[in-house]
Amino acid sequence: MATKDSRAAGLAALASLVADETRAACLLALLDGRAWTAGELARHAGVAPSTLSEHLGRLVAGGLLAQERQGRHRYVRLADTRTAQLVEDLAAQVTPAGTARPRTLRESSAGSAMARGRTCYDHLAGRLGIAITDAFTERGLLRQDTGFALTDAGLRWYGAAGIPLDRSARRPLARACLDWTERRPHLAGAAGAALCRHALDAGWCVRIGSERAVRVTAPGERALHELLGIGREALC
Amino acid sequence: MATKDSRAAGLAALASLVADETRAACLLALLDGRAWTAGELARHAGVAPSTLSEHLGRLVAGGLLAQERQGRHRYVRLADTRTAQLVEDLAAQVTPAGTARPRTLRESSAGSAMARGRTCYDHLAGRLGIAITDAFTERGLLRQDTGFALTDAGLRWYGAAGIPLDRSARRPLARACLDWTERRPHLAGAAGAALCRHALDAGWCVRIGSERAVRVTAPGERALHELLGIGREALC
DNA sequence: TGGACGTTTCGGCCGGCGCCGAAACGCCGG
């Protein structure tokens, strides 16, 4: 019983960190994979800087966030891919129920940009992520019928495209991540992250403003068409 | 911002359900995949029945538990595999940090039985689950190097062993579940559940007492050796 | 039909914690 209590206490403590709306908003914001300052997060969440400072202290102490101090700024980001995956999973469990609808025009256009394409911590999501995942599957690079794994052809594709894959890491190569706009799984894991990094480095897509949304560039459209047969109609 | 707020509020609300030690203990107990009565859970968690009744109300209202009333009993179980997976993931995130150690002899022996073999909602875990997963991988039935998926040989193995696989469901056939005693992934998903069900139905293993722990029977040892080449030494 | 028992509802208590504003602390730039 004592072991059970210890497990339950740890589980409750972990959940407590997420169980506050302000902290939850921070975690969701940090899902863009970048580092935010304390002040940015305070404005984003709509609370006093002093309040947010305490929240950050808890999240860092709980191991959910990593911090880096530069001068008078405090930068925080999600601690690791494991944490990001956890937040994604929790968020995915929520959205199917609460059909959230944008209310203002600004939110609406921002929302449609997010639905078109965005980063999901370190990989691509939205219709862009789905289009890539579908193309991978159709071309036999990704197998979804018996689980979620790259095929040998998929490994070769990465090599041919010149996208480096870190296969030594303990991180799984391919993993399914549930998309909260499309409600379908898309490619995550080391392979998804490598593809996203390459897409941003090679200029296939660029970030829109300071948000998670991304836009596919003209060279990006050509590359996606040549390498994966993705047509323009799948991206809008 | 309103959409973000809505997502954050939902996320916080979901986490709030888990963020209480008593409710967390219930969720962990229900990971055995069976239905418990309110009284059993109250004794298990060490709180008054009235207290636990309110907790169950919240968990059911929040969609984490499904309930079934029979006479003067209220049976509750985890709502679905999705919920079970979420609790598993959260629990797995916790245990690596808090190296829980059993304190009494009784806990210790119960703990070692759990470490030897147990159910993890609807599939097998512990050293038994790891042994099966390893055997699957070595025999080319399961592929872990590029993700986590059954191979064609794996599909044929299920057919040859006479274990029915539901491939029509939206549930993924193979999924990795992190083992909290072995700290390695083991086979979950529809394939893991089918194997566990068959193992219990065919008498390959039996539950010990009313807990999650299972014991491999003599016919079970023979079957595991013949079908998967698992030796007795891997099971103790 | 009456008593036992599992469950639920209702007050009441109390601790935890999220919030703010004021003030202090550091770092930076002029």
Place this chain on the structure above:
DNA sequence: CCGGCGTTTCGGCGCCGGCCGAAACGTCCA
């Protein structure tokens, strides 16, 4: 070296929510 600014600490406020016991409700059994 001084003023601005991002951040942190601290005190105080108020509310949410978990806990219990008492009592009510409903079911099962003798």
